[in-house]
Amino acid sequence: MRTLVLERLPQLIDYPRGVGMDDESLRSFRPSGWWSASAGTRCPTR
Numbered sequence: 001m002r003t004l005v006l007e008r009l010p011q012l013i014d015y016p017r018g019v020g021m022d023d024e025s026l027r028s029f030r031p032s033g034w035w036s037a038s039a040g041t042r043c044p045t046r
Helices: 023-032
Strands: none
Touching: none
């Protein structure tokens, strides 16, 4: 999967950002292998 990320600002922001996903969202990522590849970066809320 090729991905292009464009940043509007010249530097990264200095505060954390988070994303919430439900079980349906996670199922859509399963075929891409994202779940396994992101194992070290996820933080479950429950």
